[in-house]
Amino acid sequence: MEQEYNTIKKFYGDKTAKRSGVPLMNHIDEGLEILKSLNASQTELAAFCLHPIVQNSEDVDFVTSMSVLKLAEEYRDKANAYLCRPENDNILFTEQLTPKLDGGMSLSCRRLLFADKVQNQKDFLIYHASTHDRRRNLRLYFNLWLVYLSNDQFFDGSLVRKAL
Known part of the structure; x- marks a missing residue:
């Protein structure tokens, strides 16, 4: 995981989020902490x-292993299938996400998405919950993702509560 961490650290450098001014690496660091609390594997962390x-x-x-690349690609496919965009504003229930996400996903991908959404939601609540033009949509978006991701027979609810 050290190699992949160094890759993103070099890629992000000193860049910060446009709206909040928070260093972009903060997302990675906090997401990794969430994943570690979920007992994530080295492949998942990478x-x-x-x-x-x-x-x-x-x-x-x-440079990375094929298993890390495949998991990152699975993450990309699932994350990009449901973004907070006007064309998805009609999605109000988790059942509507299943066809959007094109079937199931691996537990590893579920963990990555969970860590990503928990961290992003935290930043949203701190920096944008009262000012963002799409704050209502974003609030629903994060809630739908988190309910969807934690509603799985293989996803340990006690670990989810610990991460939140």
Whole structure:
């Protein structure tokens, strides 16, 4: 995981989020802590480090294992299938996400998405919950994702509560 962490650290450098001014690496660091609380594997931690690069198809050369790359790609496919955009504003229930997410996903991908959404929701609540133009949509978006991701027979609810 150290190699992948160094890759994203170099990629992000000193960049900060436009609206909050928070360093972009904060998302990775906090997400890794959430994943560790969920007993994530090294593959999961490494894939989380690379997810911003893979998700946005950034033109970055990096070295990683095939299992890490496959998990980061699965994450990309699932995350990009449901984004908070006007065309998804009609999604109000978790049951509506199942067809959108094209079937099931691995437990590893579920963990990555969970860590991502918990961390993003935390930043949203701190920096944007009262000012963002789409704050109502974002609140529903995060809630739907978190309910959907934690509602799985293989996802240990006690670990989810610990991470939250």
